[in-house]
Amino acid sequence: MSGVSGFLAILLTSLVPILATAMGGMFAERARASNIALDGCMLVAALAALAVGTAVGNPWVGVVAGMVAGALWAGVLSAAVYGLGCDLIIAGIAANLLAVGASLLVVQGVLGSTGTYAPTGTTLIPRPSLGFLADIPVIGPALQNQSALVWVTVLVTVAASIVLQRTRFGLHVKAVGESDEAALAVGVKPVQIRVAALLISGALAGIGGAYLSISSVASFNSQLTGGLGFIAFAAVVFGRATPWGTIGASLLFAAATSVAVRLQGTDLGLQQIVHALPYVATVVALAVQAVRESRRRRYDVSITQYVPAIIPKG
Amino acid sequence: MTTQIPAPDPTESSPRVGWLRAGARRVVPLGLRQSVLAVVLGLVVCFGVILLVADDPATAFSSFLTGTFKTRYAFGNMIAIGTVLIFTALAATVSFRAGAFNIGTEGQLVLGGLVAAVVVVAVPGPGILAQLVALVCAALAGAAWVALPAWLRIRFGTNEILTTLMFNYIAADLALFLVNRFFRDKTSGAVETPPLPTDLWLTRLLVPSPANVGVILALLVAAGAWLVFDRTRTGRRMEIAGVQPAFAEYLGIRSTRYLLTSLLSSGALAGLGGGVAVLGITHAYVSGFSPQYGFLGITVALIGRLRPGGVVLAAFLYAMLMTGATSMQSASNVPFALVFVLQGVLVLLVTSQRIGGRS
Numbered sequence: 001m002s003g004v005s006g007f008l009a010i011l012l013t014s015l016v017p018i019l020a021t022a023m024g025g026m027f028a029e030r031a032r033a034s035n036i037a038l039d040g041c042m043l044v045a046a047l048a049a050l051a052v053g054t055a056v057g058n059p060w061v062g063v064v065a066g067m068v069a070g071a072l073w074a075g076v077l078s079a080a081v082y083g084l085g086c087d088l089i090i091a092g093i094a095a096n097l098l099a100v101g102a103s104l105l106v107v108q109g110v111l112g113s114t115g116t117y118a119p120t121g122t123t124l125i126p127r128p129s130l131g132f133l134a135d136i137p138v139i140g141p142a143l144q145n146q147s148a149l150v151w152v153t154v155l156v157t158v159a160a161s162i163v164l165q166r167t168r169f170g171l172h173v174k175a176v177g178e179s180d181e182a183a184l185a186v187g188v189k190p191v192q193i194r195v196a197a198l199l200i201s202g203a204l205a206g207i208g209g210a211y212l213s214i215s216s217v218a219s220f221n222s223q224l225t226g227g228l229g230f231i232a233f234a235a236v237v238f239g240r241a242t243p244w245g246t247i248g249a250s251l252l253f254a255a256a257t258s259v260a261v262r263l264q265g266t267d268l269g270l271q272q273i274v275h276a277l278p279y280v281a282t283v284v285a286l287a288v289q290a291v292r293e294s295r296r297r298r299y300d301v302s303i304t305q306y307v308p309a310i311i312p313k314g
Numbered sequence: 315m316t317t318q319i320p321a322p323d324p325t326e327s328s329p330r331v332g333w334l335r336a337g338a339r340r341v342v343p344l345g346l347r348q349s350v351l352a353v354v355l356g357l358v359v360c361f362g363v364i365l366l367v368a369d370d371p372a373t374a375f376s377s378f379l380t381g382t383f384k385t386r387y388a389f390g391n392m393i394a395i396g397t398v399l400i401f402t403a404l405a406a407t408v409s410f411r412a413g414a415f416n417i418g419t420e421g422q423l424v425l426g427g428l429v430a431a432v433v434v435v436a437v438p439g440p441g442i443l444a445q446l447v448a449l450v451c452a453a454l455a456g457a458a459w460v461a462l463p464a465w466l467r468i469r470f471g472t473n474e475i476l477t478t479l480m481f482n483y484i485a486a487d488l489a490l491f492l493v494n495r496f497f498r499d500k501t502s503g504a505v506e507t508p509p510l511p512t513d514l515w516l517t518r519l520l521v522p523s524p525a526n527v528g529v530i531l532a533l534l535v536a537a538g539a540w541l542v543f544d545r546t547r548t549g550r551r552m553e554i555a556g557v558q559p560a561f562a563e564y565l566g567i568r569s570t571r572y573l574l575t576s577l578l579s580s581g582a583l584a585g586l587g588g589g590v591a592v593l594g595i596t597h598a599y600v601s602g603f604s605p606q607y608g609f610l611g612i613t614v615a616l617i618g619r620l621r622p623g624g625v626v627l628a629a630f631l632y633a634m635l636m637t638g639a640t641s642m643q644s645a646s647n648v649p650f651a652l653v654f655v656l657q658g659v660l661v662l663l664v665t666s667q668r669i670g671g672r673s
Contacts, residue, residue, distance in 0.1 A: 036475070085667030089475065092664075093417065097609055098658025104651030109367040227483045234476055272491035279483040283463075286477055290470035 008142035010261050012150050013216075015254035017042065017208035017225075020153045021232035022250045023237070024159040026203025028074075029241040030164065031197035032177045036092030037077050039229025040099030041202045043222070045070035045209030047103045050220050051111065054122045059214050063125070063149070066210035067203040073099060074202025078195045096229075103223050115221055122218035125211075143274050147215045149207065156204060161243035173197050205229065226278065234282045237288050249285065256281035349617050349624070352663035353631070359659050360652055367648050374646035381641025382634045388641060390523020394595050396633035397525075398423075398604075400532040401587025402611025403618060403625045404539050405456075405580045410620055411543065412576030413556030414467065418478030419584040421485030421606025422459045426452035426585025427592040428489050431507045431599035434514050441513040449531075449589045451463055456585015457578045459485060468570045474577075482608070492554035497599070505601035516594035516626050526594035533626065534584060535583070540622040584608060605636075606654070613657045616664045 021038050028035035035041075048069030053062020073095065080091040107117045127145040134144040164170040175183045176193045182234030183190050208228070213220050231253050238252075260277040263270075361375055377384075382392045404421050409416035433450035463481060466472035490505060499508040509555040517528040543549040555562040555569035556576075562569040587607060598602045614632050618624030632653075639653045663669060 056376055068408035080662045080666070084662060084669065086662055086665045089415070090665050091662060093475075093612070093663035097661065098655060101651055101654030101656070101658055105363065105367070106647060108649035108651055109647065170321045227480070230476065230479055234480075237473070237476070269670075270491070272487045272494065276484045279480045279487075283477050283480050283484075286472050286480075287466050287470065290466065290472035292639075294470045 005140075005142040007258060007262065008139070010257055010258040011251075011254055012142065012146055014216075014257035014261065015070075015250060016147070016150055016153045016211045017228050018232045018235060018254050018257075019247065019250040020156055020211070021205040021207075021208035021229060022173070022235040022246050023152025023157050023243075023281075024201035025233050025236040026160065026201075026243065026246045027164065027173060027197040027204075028194075028201040028243050029236050030177045031173045031194045033078075033194040033198050033200045034088060034092070034233075035074060035077065035198055035205075036089055036230075036233060037073065037095035037099070038201065038205045038233050039225050039227065040096040041070040041073045042209035042212065042229045043099045043203035043223045044073045045206035046213035046224055047106060047117070047220050049206070049210035050108070050117065050122065050213040050218060051106075053210075053214050054119045054218070057123060059123050059125045062214050063152075063207065063210045064085050065180070066213075067206035070202040070204070070209060071199045074198045074205075075195075077202075078198045080193050082195065090123075100222050103220075107220065107222070116219055117221070118219035122214060122217060125215045129271070149211045149215055153207065153211075156207060157243075157247060161202070164243060169196075208232065217241070229258050231278055232284050238285045252285065253278055253281060330561070346619065346624075348666075348669060349628070349664060351620055351669060352660055352666075353617065354377050355663050355669075356656050356660045363652060363655060364648050368646050369642040374642050374648045376647075377645040378556050378635070378638045378642040378652070381638040383431030384641065386520055387523045388637050389518035390475040390525035391640070392630065392633045392637040393519070393525035393529055394523070394633075395455055395636055396630040397529040397532045397594070398587045398591045398607050399538055399610060399614050399633055400626055401590060402607050403535060403614035403629050404622065405583035405587065405608075406612045406615035407618070407620045407622070407625055408539070408576050408583065409580040410470075410615060411556055412552050412573055413452050413559070414464075414573055414577055414580075415475045416460060416478050416577060416580045416584075417475055417612070418460060418463065418485075418608075419479045419580070419587075419611055420604065420606065421478075421482035421586035422456035422581045423588035423591070423604055424489050425459050425485050426456040426490065426588030427603060428497075428507075428588075428599045429455040429585070430589030431510070431592045434510065434593060440495075443673065444514060444594060445516065448593065449586060451519050452589025452592075453582040453586040456588065459585070460577055464574055464581075467577070468574055478604035489599075493601065499598070509598045510593070514593070515597050516590065524595045526590075528590035528594040531590065535586070536622040536626050543622065548572075548575075584611070587611075606657075608638075610657060616661055 021042060025035055025038050045066035049062040049066030050194035053059045056062070060146065076098070077091055077095045080086045080095070081088050107113055111117050125147045127147055130140070130144050134140045172183070172188045172193050175188055176190045180190045183193070183235055211223070212224050232250070235249035236246055239247070239249035256278045260274050263274045360378070363492040364374045364378070365371050380387050402423060405416065405419045405422070430448040430452040433451045434444050437444040437447045440575070459481060463474050463477040466477060467474040487648065488575065493505055493507060497507045499506055516528050519527065519529070551562070551567045552572045552575070554565065555567055555572040559569040588604070591603060591607065592599055610632065614628045615625055617632070618626070618628035636653050639650045642648050642652070643650045
């Protein structure tokens with residue numbers, strides 16, 4: 001495999017967990033229900049996918065279980081926000097902490113392993129061969145034998161973009177994000193839409209989580225996500241929660257991750273520093289975004305926008 | 315009872331990423347009742363989990379609650395953990411009160427710990443002087459680590475929640491790199507610095523337990539925080555700048571200056587906590603020495619209602635549960651991880667606006 005296609009292959013591998021999760025986060029963000037618990041959703045989903053996938057013997061059942069678990073975790077978040085009346089961001093942070101605790105508890109207390117849960121006999125996600133298409137120069141070898149979840153993620157991305165931009169539900173999500181009053185006035189229930197958006201974000205984060213635990217290696221520990229959920233969230237922010245923007249930002253962060261992966265193989269003695277590259281890239285992206293925003297705002301004529309202090313109960 | 319006031323930003327122009335404009339977010343815990351209720355409900359949840367997991371729920375739950383008081387060592391351990399929690403919880407408190415979310419206390423603590431371990435052996439002279447210098451350097455390291463996110467927040471309105479969080483991961487990688495490259499104990503298989511000589515340890519209180527004089531320092535710092543918050547103009551201004559930056563500016567208070575001060579002191583407190591943990595408990599920088607002290611500090615700060623007195627009580631309460639969880643882990647099959655579940659549940663319960671009623 002040549003250098004470029006090798007890099008492309010790694011890029012696709014690191015893209016899946018970020019992109020799938022970010023597409024979900026985009027829905028929540030557009031409904032003004034920022035899901036900062038994406039990381040927790042991924043973690044819980046990774047464990048559920050591995051445990052269920054191993055028990056049933058079919059990795060696709062595992063992926064579905066992961067999506068359900070991710071959605072459930074987002075459900076916990078929405079229950080806390082719209083049921084208990086917690087602050088969205090604080091509740092999201094709490095949901096992340098809770099996910100770490102719960103997954104550790106399940107791994108140690110229920111599954112009976114210490115630290116890392118690596119069951120034997122897990123079937124991994126298949127890696128389809130492309131046949132004659134693999135002969136296409138550069139792209140072909142990169143796409144050859146990629147996890148089937150890569151293709152699922154591509155489908156999910158297209159579907160999510162269409163749903164957001166071209167359907168009634170997508171319109172409702174955006175309407176709720178713009179103004180609760182306007183949405184209420186035409187009979188759209190803000191809380192209902194927000195919960196739906198959060199559940200979607202959890203389910204899509206579930207795909208990203210499942211990819212981490214049952215695609216290339218079948219093991220789980222509480223540091224599995226390594227902040228990928230937050231990176232995905234940052235991709236949503238950097239992409240301004242639009243489909244193309246989110247895809248672009250995800251590609252950027254995935255590229256940073258794959259550069260880190262590539263450089264870690266080389267003998268620079270700087271492995272740990274290189275490992276921090278995706279996180280540094282995220283901070284830089286957020287800073288660039290903020291600088292851009294503040295530049296733009298400087299030339300804005302005062303546009304006031306009313307942000308309701310309390311979201312009316314739908 | 316807590317109240318969160320999302321700040322409506324008058325210059326809001328992009329409707330999408332609303333809260334990312336990084337306006338002040340305010341958490342104002344008001345009632346003691348809610349804290350008590352949250353702790354009780356949290357323990358009920360724990361009991362439920364124990365019922366599900368444990369073979370012998372009664373033993374597990376009783377050792378979870380009383381394990382701390384069974385041995386001298388466990389009690390001292392509680393004091394030691396509580397000491398570090400006071401520092402990280404005060405760090406969270408300072409930033410919350412000024413309307414900023416410093417979620418990066420974990421990273422600041424780790425770097426503070428590393429700096430303390432390195433500096434304390436480098437300083438010539440008597441142990442007490444070396445310790446003082448090391449602790450000051452640890453605090454400076456913590457403050458330095460939060461400086462960039464703080465500057466980005468103040469200058470450009472970058473959301474500090476995400477940046478400080480990312481800085482946790484960067485700090486972990488940086489610490490690992492520095493220890494591996496320069497400070498590693500060659501004789502040890504683990505990633506750690508060489509063990510400190512005994513005269514550089516913070517004086518121990520309940521030998522052989524890890525309790526140390528750091529607890530006195532922690533109580534002094536808490537008292538100082540109380541003075542600053544409740545008895546000085548600085549504290550009052552910091553709070554006004556946190557609740558309503560626009561109003562503060564109208565009063566002639568430079569809100570950004572107070573925001574910067576509070577974020578830097580928040581980082582310094584977290585770094586100091588790391589220094590005390592390393593000099594007092596582990597006696598060497600050990601990779602992964604912190605069982606999430608930084609994040610636990612957020613929980614403790616919220617239970618302590620963002621007041622120094624409450625924080626001290628909540629820190630020892632949580633330390634008691636953590637020590638209890640250790641003894642529960644050895645007495646039954648319920649893992650230590652229960653305290654991390656409890657942590658998340660407590661944050662949700664204590665910030666809920668539907669529990670605890672009006673105060």
